[in-house]
Amino acid sequence: MASKQLKEFTVEEVAKHNKEGDLWIVVDSRVYDVSRFANLHPGGAAVLLVDTIAGKDATNAFFGLHRQEVLYRPQYARLQVGTIQGQQPLIKPLAADEISQVPYAEPSWLSPGFSSPYYNESHRRFQKAMRRLVNEVILPEAIRCEENGKRISQEVMDKLGELNIIAMRLGPGKHLKGRTLLGGVITPEEYDHFHELIISSELGRCGTRGFIDGLFAGVVIGLPPLLNFGPPELQAKIVPDVLAGKKLICLAISEAFAGSDVGGMQTYAYKDGNEWVISGTKKWITNGTFADYFTVACKTEGGYTVILVPRCDGLSTKPIKTAYSSTAGTAFVTFDKVRVPVSNTLGKEGKGMSVILSNFNHERWMILVVSLSTQRLIVGECLKWSQQRQAFGKALSSQAVVRAKLAHMISRVESAQNWLENVTHQMNNMSYAEQSDKIAGTIALLKQYVTSTGRATAEDATQIFGGRSVTQSGMGKLIENYHRTSPYDAILGGAEDVMGDLGVRQALRKMPKNARL
Numbered sequence: 001m002a003s004k005q006l007k008e009f010t011v012e013e014v015a016k017h018n019k020e021g022d023l024w025i026v027v028d029s030r031v032y033d034v035s036r037f038a039n040l041h042p043g044g045a046a047v048l049l050v051d052t053i054a055g056k057d058a059t060n061a062f063f064g065l066h067r068q069e070v071l072y073r074p075q076y077a078r079l080q081v082g083t084i085q086g087q088q089p090l091i092k093p094l095a096a097d098e099i100s101q102v103p104y105a106e107p108s109w110l111s112p113g114f115s116s117p118y119y120n121e122s123h124r125r126f127q128k129a130m131r132r133l134v135n136e137v138i139l140p141e142a143i144r145c146e147e148n149g150k151r152i153s154q155e156v157m158d159k160l161g162e163l164n165i166i167a168m169r170l171g172p173g174k175h176l177k178g179r180t181l182l183g184g185v186i187t188p189e190e191y192d193h194f195h196e197l198i199i200s201s202e203l204g205r206c207g208t209r210g211f212i213d214g215l216f217a218g219v220v221i222g223l224p225p226l227l228n229f230g231p232p233e234l235q236a237k238i239v240p241d242v243l244a245g246k247k248l249i250c251l252a253i254s255e256a257f258a259g260s261d262v263g264g265m266q267t268y269a270y271k272d273g274n275e276w277v278i279s280g281t282k283k284w285i286t287n288g289t290f291a292d293y294f295t296v297a298c299k300t301e302g303g304y305t306v307i308l309v310p311r312c313d314g315l316s317t318k319p320i321k322t323a324y325s326s327t328a329g330t331a332f333v334t335f336d337k338v339r340v341p342v343s344n345t346l347g348k349e350g351k352g353m354s355v356i357l358s359n360f361n362h363e364r365w366m367i368l369v370v371s372l373s374t375q376r377l378i379v380g381e382c383l384k385w386s387q388q389r390q391a392f393g394k395a396l397s398s399q400a401v402v403r404a405k406l407a408h409m410i411s412r413v414e415s416a417q418n419w420l421e422n423v424t425h426q427m428n429n430m431s432y433a434e435q436s437d438k439i440a441g442t443i444a445l446l447k448q449y450v451t452s453t454g455r456a457t458a459e460d461a462t463q464i465f466g467g468r469s470v471t472q473s474g475m476g477k478l479i480e481n482y483h484r485t486s487p488y489d490a491i492l493g494g495a496e497d498v499m500g501d502l503g504v505r506q507a508l509r510k511m512p513k514n515a516r517l
């Protein structure tokens with residue numbers, strides 16, 4: 001409702017509307033006629049009729065119980081009949097590409113007055129455009145899909161394909177050549193891992209973990225083996241459609257028999273003439289329910305081989321019900337004597353383990369970037385809530401115990417961000433082979449750090465939000481989602497303990513032979 005069409009009222013005029021059937025309230029200088037709405041109010045009519053609320057300024061009470069978005073929902077926005085004379089609303093939604101002014105709610109490079117050696121103008125342009133895209137296109141879809149558990153709509157997939165978001169999520173490389181990135185905001189030559197970090201960070205801010213996995217996580221991990229090791233004819237057949245969002249691919253490695261212990265897999269392929277015959281099962285396959293193609297790790301004679309399998313006879317998928325939304329498409333995949341041409345082999349026969357391992361650093365980095373960004377979102381939520389929530393007659397933030405929790409939360413997210421930016425800078429300056437040699441262990445340690453601090457922050461946030469932190473709607477909905485889903489980050493792409501161990505083992509391997517105290 002445009003404010004110029006609204007009447008202005010004095011506080012005294014509003015105060016006259018203070019009874020059942022004639023009930024007004026004020027929230028942040030906006031006057032609402034809730035006379036008829038009172039009986040439909042999800043919080044009940046009685047709470048609106050008490051002396052301190054009916055005909056009064058109920059701003060503090062309102063924001064102690066509702067997210068501001070409630071006021072912008074069309075069915076509630078139309079309850080506004082006017083404004084208070086001489087007052088202006090203070091609380092406004094952020095514009096689609098606006099940066100939050102809440103301290104630590106954004107990484108420091110985005111905060112006014114802060115500088116960073118890592119980001120240039122192209123990153124700033126890119127971030128602004130990406131935030132707008134997330135808020136206008138992706139977040140509404142995320143909220144829908146997270147709730148109904150359905151796959152992302154073809155319309156949104158097409159849009160993201162057109163903007164080359166899917167291609168960019170694979171990182172910098174020749175697959176970006178000649179593409180128009182995010183409507184031309186930057187060139188493929190400019191695109192680096194910090195742009196990619198921005199994509200994953202902006203997505204993480206949706207706070208809808210299942211949806212974020214549904215949003216091409218399978219492509220990010222399932223396509224690189226084809227791009228890096230697949231025969232050109234197979235690439236030509238599959239890659240364009242996948243990058244355009246027309247088809248989905250996923251990575252099928254883990255099994256009920258083998259998770260972090262990849263070598264324990266049992267899915268077996270043998271050759272019959274020009275064909276592979278594959279039998280076995282795969283479990284927890286992200287996007288598997290919807291996928292058109294499967295990048296499958298198989299045991300073969302003398303080793304492991306990675307094979308590209310299209311959805312075909314003998315291959316079936318069924319959804320696995322997990323703690324997060326089925327919009328992620330987490331599947332149990334069965335291969336029953338599935339036949340595919342030998343030309344679908346990715347990399348050398350028997351050398352599949354190096355194909356599998358080559359994928360892991362990038363996957364882990366992507367997971368931790370999304371996870372850290374959501375962790376920061378939670379810090380922002382806790383800062384806001386602890387200021388606006390009154391308990392024992394004062395704001396939560398006036399309790400030392402709450403401030404102590406906030407101190408730990410902020411320190412965790414800031415330390416991880418600084419480490420992440422350092423690692424990303426190294427990625428920008430190393431070949432993938434160098435990264436595997438020099439920073440695979442660091443990425444694993446960073447992932448362990450981000451996921452363990454994320455879960456500590458999720459726990460702290462539940463103490464600050466109380467019952468709301470375990471409620472899927474209302475004030476604590478982002479806390480609830482993060483608390484429920486942050487363990488995923490600590491498992492997917494390598495379990496937290498395994499990550500720590502990998503990091504230390506790599507460090508020990510690199511110890512100089514003559515190192516002594």
Ligand code: HEM
Pocket residue numbers: 025027032034041042043044047048053058061062065066067070071076079473474475
């Ligand atoms: C324009 C005015 C208001 C609108 C449109 C409104 C709308 C809503 C909605 C949609 C909910 C469901 C929960 C949510 O989505 O967050 C809710 C819950 C509630 N509302 Fe309101 N409300 C208004 C004013 C108030 C006021 C002034 C009070 C003051 C006491 C109040 C007390 C409550 C309570 C106690 C709940 C339940 C909260 C919970 O379950 O945690 N509401 N309201």
